[in-house]
Amino acid sequence: MARTKTPPSLSAVADAGRRPFFNFIAKRSGPFDAITLDRRRVYILPTKSGLMFAVLVLVLLVGSINYSKSLGFMLTFMLAAIGNVAMYVTWRNLVGLHLRSGGSKPVYARQPARFSVQLENTDASCRYSIAISANGYEYELVDVPAKALSCAHFEVASHSRGVLSAGRFRLETTFPTGLFVAWTSIELNMSTLIYPAPVDKAELQVAGTGEDGDTDLASVGLEEFSGLRKYQVGDSWRRVSWKRSAHTDTIYTKEFVGGKPERVWIDWNQVAVSDTEQRLSILARLVLNADAAAVIYGVRLPNQEIQPDTGSAHLHQCLRALALYGH
Amino acid sequence: MATKSARLDSIVVPMPLLAGLVLVGLPLYAYLSPIVLWYVFALTVWSALAIIGKVPIPSGSIRLLLAMVIVGALYVSYGAVFGLIPGTSMVLLLAYLKLFEIKTRRDITVIIFLGYFLASSLFFHSQSVWVALYVIVLAIYFTSLLVMVADRNASTSLLQRLKIALRMVLQSLPLMLIMFVLFPRIPGPLWQLPKDAQSASTGLSEEMTPGDINKLVASYDVAFRVKFDAPPPDNRNLYWRGLVLSDYDGKTWRRDNAPDWTRPEVEIYQQAGDDIRYRVTLEPHQHNWLYALELITGFDDNYRLTRELQLLSNNLVSSVISYRAQASLQASNHGLYPPERRKNLELPAGYNPKTLALAQAMRRTAAGNPRAIVQAVLQYFSNQEFYYTLTPPLLGNNAMDDFLFKSRRGFCEHYASAFTTLMRAAGVPTRIVLGYQGGEINPVDEYMIVRQSDAHAWTEVWLDDQGWMRVDPTAAVAPQRIERGIQSAGLEKQYLPGLLQVNSDVLNRVRFVWDSFQNGWNQWVVGFDEQKQLKLFKMLGLGDVSKSDLMLYLVVAMSFVGLLVAWWVIRSGYYQPRDRVRYYYRYFLKRLSRQGLEITEQDTSQEMLTRLKIKFPDMAEQASNIVKQYQDLIYGQSRNRGTEKTFVRLVRTFRI
Known part of the structure; x- marks a missing residue:
């Protein structure tokens, strides 16, 4: 939220009555803080x-x-x-x-x-x-x-x-x-x-993403549970099996089959759609999917790269980058 | 927190509305016909049950049916749906029906407006202080309902709403007063008033049957008030003439006025200092006659005097009116045409044989001299065992025979009636005059009060050489009645009005003060008209004002007072003065910024103090003290009048 002008000082507010008349209209129209x-x-x-x-x-x-x-x-x-x-x-x-x-x-x-x-x-x-x-x-x-x-x-x-x-x-x-x-x-x-408004899941398939990559991003988060392993630094807290961990001294992380990597890049170039807005909408969906699946993801845009991470702050950082792309 | 629609979520609202309708309806109940009254009760119960959910809200077609029944009921009761009473009943009933179809806030507003309208209709029936107070209470209540409608979050309590409404009513008083005093009064109706624009009230009626007046004596109500220009005449000369009754059917006396084109024949003896000039303020009595002191010699142009010397108004007296008149104790009335002579000798045939015989005997004794006959009859009343009483026995078919020879107990109308019968039977034209006798000076405002209990009947006898002569037969039986008033007439105290029975100075004082207040109310509020307006301006030293002057004054005064009211509303009342701690803190910051210290709203006080330290190092300590105290006051628990004062002093003594 960038401030476009310096906020009026208290003395300016107090002295508003002494301003010349032609300031009147400007003063009325705002915007004000x-x-x-x-x-x-x-x-x-x-x-x-x-x-x-x-x-x-x-x-x-x-x-x-x-x-x-x-x-x-x-x-x-x-x-x-x-x-x-x-x-x-x-x-x-x-x-x-x-x-x-x-x-x-x-x-x-x-x-x-x-x-x-x-x-x-x-x-x-x-x-x-x-x-x-x-x-x-x-x-x-x-x-x-x-x-x-x-x-x-x-x-x-x-x-x-x-x-x-x-x-x-x-x-x-x-x-x-x-x-x-x-x-x-x-x-x-x-x-x-x-x-950007994220596209529907169905639209994601139609868009044909992931064709040339090693990750089928469309299905990120659709894996099956395969077992538990000890928690390692960097594991998503969302994947911690709290039930199990509560019974023991160690923290366990749930593992999933599907062979997908835990760390993914959501790449501008991966999306083969020429329309920029459509592309951003697809990327937004991918980001949301990745967040929902709790994988560690990063975003690559032509002008910017956001290192892989997880969490709400990261999600918003990624979406913000999408929102402001080209502005 | 948010209600997103103007539609109502529940039917909780109508209960206070129903209460408002009941409140405004209560004083009207006395005037409604039984059918309408039952209908109002039924609708009250029905809507109350519907509101609490015991019965369903009637559907549209049932409501239509109910509305048709209303029109039918009004037509059956009054033969019309227009006019004062039918109109008010209609508005009341429709307001009830509207309770069943509240869908939006505007529907509620409509009912509230009907409530204001009904409140104003109460003034058609009475304009007393009490009704005025009641209507003010209603205005406050209905205004609080408006507040309820406007409070769309439903976050105010009934008490808060009443407070807000009360404050608004109080704030409306100055402008109301200005408009009331200065708004030009256009006299007379703009169109023909409905016939029932008036309603029944107490006072003398158009005819007299013995037994009528003693009912009035129990009433302490004021009939009229009089302001004499000079000291008032003696009590025994205070005969307030109302109407003259000539026609007798053996039971009841009625008016039999001479034709309208006839003129009174009053002869005034030019004697210095004899004129009695006065102003009467008459309470509404729903008849067209006025009361004036005998013998009337002058009156306002807009009234007329009949040949019988009855002062008449063109309209029924339905609100307080005021008129000037003049009387002379020496004047005499010489109007007697042959038809009048005949009329005033007539008696119903075949009644009261004993009375007629007595009259013949008296006439013979008096050798036909009318004055002697009058003396004989009066002596008969005073010598025989006649009693002046408020509880006379009932009389039979030959009423005068019964009275004169059997019961011998009666009130003024019995004596007047018997006297007139005897005189007519003896061949002397005689008639009955109805009016009031006496009056009591209120020492507080010097007005004379004439009450219903002063109602009286006396007679007039025609003497060829003198004209009509007043004879009061009651004086022969109870002279104190005429000399000192009704309360000293030796009547049964328990039948007199309660306030006439007691003899306490304090109580007398209180009722005189109260009466002078009521009189002032009548004179200056109820009777406030064009003349009063002019009089008021004269009293204020503004001289004669025209209607256009009045408009000018109105506009000027309204703008001036309007501004004052605006100032009052905006400054105080709803919004108490601003927080002085914050005020002085801002003042403090303003002074700093005037010295060139840059301060923005976003600054924390620490940032500001740091900058202050750089710019004015020697002030820093004092300033930081102020900031610290300010924060203590705003965020801490230590705020009270004392600490506030310390803070204000600190800011005031702060010098850069």
């Missing part, structure tokens, strides 16, 4: 219920005039004034909220990417029912208790591998009356890696 929703950033409009409420107030007003009921006027005006107060309160439910990018997890292409945003409420009362969403995806509702942090998530469609920045998302609330909706649209400095 962190931002406090100030009053100019939160918009408000009546909801459909709010419009219905206005009609109700009008009906009551006409009724009070017609029947000359003084207390009818009183209630009418009270409801109108409640509407007015509701507007400020709804707006206030967002204003002053501090937002900070909360990170994200990499996903495979065409899966929705999920970003999290930290909402901090420094006020002494709870901010209820704040909905967060982006691009028409379903919203999530969060409450941010008094003097507390909450995490809210929104999803963004990912179309291709690479780096996806979160883009604009929308925070809105209708609390406490539902008569008004206050919202803001904001972009935080958030991005996530989109791994």
